[in-house]
Amino acid sequence: MKIFLKKTLMAPEGPFNLHVDLDIKEGECVSLFGRSGCGKTSILRMIAGLQSPQEGRVEVAGDAWFDSSRGIDLPPQKRHAGFVFQEYSLFPNMTVEENLMFALRRGEETARVGEYLGLVGLKGLERRYPSKLSGGQKQRVALARALLRHPKILLLDEPLSALDVQTRWRLQDEVLRLYEKTGITTILVSHDPFEAMKLSGRIFMMEAGRIVRSGEPQNVFCGSEWEAFFRMAKNGFGPA
Amino acid sequence: MPYDLAPLGLSLKLATVTTIVLILIGIPLAYWLAFSRTRGRPFLEALVSMPLVLPPTVLGFYILVFLSPGHALGAFLERILDVRVVFSFTGLVIGSVIFSLPFMVNPIKAGFQNFPCALIEAAYTLGKSRRQTLVSVIIPNTKSSLLTGIVMSFAHTMGEFGVVLMIGGGIPHHTRVASIAIYNEVEAMNYSAANFYSMILVVFSMAVLALFYALYRRHGEVV
Numbered sequence: 485m486k487i488f489l490k491k492t493l494m495a496p497e498g499p500f501n502l503h504v505d506l507d508i509k510e511g512e513c514v515s516l517f518g519r520s521g522c523g524k525t526s527i528l529r530m531i532a533g534l535q536s537p538q539e540g541r542v543e544v545a546g547d548a549w550f551d552s553s554r555g556i557d558l559p560p561q562k563r564h565a566g567f568v569f570q571e572y573s574l575f576p577n578m579t580v581e582e583n584l585m586f587a588l589r590r591g592e593e594t595a596r597v598g599e600y601l602g603l604v605g606l607k608g609l610e611r612r613y614p615s616k617l618s619g620g621q622k623q624r625v626a627l628a629r630a631l632l633r634h635p636k637i638l639l640l641d642e643p644l645s646a647l648d649v650q651t652r653w654r655l656q657d658e659v660l661r662l663y664e665k666t667g668i669t670t671i672l673v674s675h676d677p678f679e680a681m682k683l684s685g686r687i688f689m690m691e692a693g694r695i696v697r698s699g700e701p702q703n704v705f706c707g708s709e710w711e712a713f714f715r716m717a718k719n720g721f722g723p724a
Numbered sequence: 725m726p727y728d729l730a731p732l733g734l735s736l737k738l739a740t741v742t743t744i745v746l747i748l749i750g751i752p753l754a755y756w757l758a759f760s761r762t763r764g765r766p767f768l769e770a771l772v773s774m775p776l777v778l779p780p781t782v783l784g785f786y787i788l789v790f791l792s793p794g795h796a797l798g799a800f801l802e803r804i805l806d807v808r809v810v811f812s813f814t815g816l817v818i819g820s821v822i823f824s825l826p827f828m829v830n831p832i833k834a835g836f837q838n839f840p841c842a843l844i845e846a847a848y849t850l851g852k853s854r855r856q857t858l859v860s861v862i863i864p865n866t867k868s869s870l871l872t873g874i875v876m877s878f879a880h881t882m883g884e885f886g887v888v889l890m891i892g893g894g895i896p897h898h899t900r901v902a903s904i905a906i907y908n909e910v911e912a913m914n915y916s917a918a919n920f921y922s923m924i925l926v927v928f929s930m931a932v933l934a935l936f937y938a939l940y941r942r943h944g945e946v947v
Contacts, residue, residue, distance in 0.1 A: 533848075534845050534848070559848070560845070561848055561852065561853060563849075566849070567845075567846070567849040569842050571842055573840075573842045573843050573845070573846035575846075575847075575860075576865055577861075586852070586860065587850045587851075589851065633850060633851065
């Protein structure tokens with residue numbers, strides 16, 4: 485899939501130009517890595533149709549979702565993108581089960597809800613409201629809800645950054661397992677190098693709206709500033 | 725001496741009909757005012773809130789003028805729809821809807837504006853239309869604003885005086901609501917009847933507001 489985006493973004497230090505050109509293979513899991521405010525989340529939002537670039541092209545699995553030269557701009561409802569937000573974004577008026585039911589298309593088999601709840605290990609919590617769930621459980625519901633729609637691309641916007649370290653590590657394994665099981669093309673936004681390296685095969689390192697380095701994790705996180713990190717990574721992620 | 729209960733019944737009927745009409749108009753209008761980015765928005769917001777600052781008699785006067793058969797609009801309604809708006813119950817409803825509009829629209833609008841944008845976006849990415857998102861996500865999570873709007877519009881219409889007097893003229897059994905009946909009875913030095921209507925209004929208003937706060941509290945605990 486091709487993602488080419490241009491937009492002027494505002495940051496506390498002043499405006500800067502987002503200008504990226506990404507080519508992502510089907511079934512690949514890539515990370516957008518960089519400091520907060522460098523435009524990572526904006527890229528995901530533009531892919532999902534929640535924000536419009538000034539110029540660009542978003543083509544997923546052969547379908548044009550956005551193309552400024554041809555005047556194509558599909559609304560988010562018509563783009564098949566699964567979006568997992570940093571703050572979970574579960575509907576507080578609905579139970580876990582109802583949150584998933586909401587994602588079903590009209591006339592779709594409701595049995596799939598149970599199947600996806602099982603997939604993320606939430607059986608037994610169907611009737612709970614989001615306010616009675618832990619952060620990790622909330623994010624599992626959000627993941628299941630996004631996957632339930634069979635999206636063509638899964639967009640994860642720092643999905644684990646609000647969780648404590650232990651939960652984050654557990655959830656990273658979970659995300660990895662889900663990715664391996666579904667084989668869905670995934671873009672993960674992260675500012676945690678461990679996470680980016682663990683979950684993705686390719687990393688796009690960003691600075692002020694531009695990709696400054698890209699490639700396999702060990703090639704991106706090279707140079708003296710990353711050596712220490714890379715040594716730790718080689719010895720295994722997670723707690724010592 | 726038995727008192728005529730018709731004014732009280734009429735007030736209740738007027739408040740109920742007005743509130744129902746206001747729910748139907750108020751929710752879409754509040755949604756538009758909360759989320760629209762068009763330039764005309766401040767103008768419409770000002771228009772909706774005008775009844776808060778205008779004397780009810782001013783509003784009543786203009787509605788009376790525009791809807792009377794002597795005016796183009798009133799003549800049109802009478803000729804085409806066969807509806808005589810002034811000095812009728814229909815006229816009272818139109819006047820009350822305009823007069824109580826800010827009491828319904830403003831709380832709902834505030835509730836919508838404070839609603840987390842990420843939840844709306846989440847619904848969109850799940851393929852839901854604006855309308856489905858409004859009905860299934862926004863409204864159920866802003867129930868307290870809607871409840872405030874309903875109670876305030878209802879209570880405000882129950883206590884209305886200036887507008888209904890101007891438009892309705894206080895015709896017994898047609899447009900003489902409780903607040904006008906009180907005024908008439910006092911003018912006729914019939915204090916016991918005035919006291920009867922007044923006391924019922926006091927007790928009723930108190931009960932409605934107490935019920936509202938009880939619901940509000942319970943609702944606050946649920947979500």
